[in-house]
Amino acid sequence: xxxxxxxxxEPFPWDAAMRFALGILRWSPAAFWRATPxxxxxxxxxxxxxxxxxxxxxxxxxxxxxxFPDAVNRSGASHE
Numbered sequence: 001x002x003x004x005x006x007x008x009x010e011p012f013p014w015d016a017a018m019r020f021a022l023g024i025l026r027w028s029p030a031a032f033w034r035a036t037p038x039x040x041x042x043x044x045x046x047x048x049x050x051x052x053x054x055x056x057x058x059x060x061x062x063x064x065x066x067x068f069p070d071a072v073n074r075s076g077a078s079h080e
Contacts, residue, residue, distance in 0.1 A: 012037060020040075
């Protein structure tokens with residue numbers, strides 16, 4: 001039994017994806033058809049600069065270590 005798609009569902013924009021991959025990125029048709037939609041979106045984000053990649057720094061690590069400390073047993077040794 002298949003449920004109907006949600007009301008906000010839209011089909012994947014294959015025509016626009018092909019125009020971008022073949023025309024802008026200059027991928028071959030074979031490369032385009034081997035790529036997944038997720039890879040195509042990542043290529044779009046990289047080419048457009050919409051999602052800049054910023055690596056974690058020491059402050060990020062300190063915040064994560066504070067938010068998610070290692071578990072410690074009664075003897076003071078860390079659990080692994």
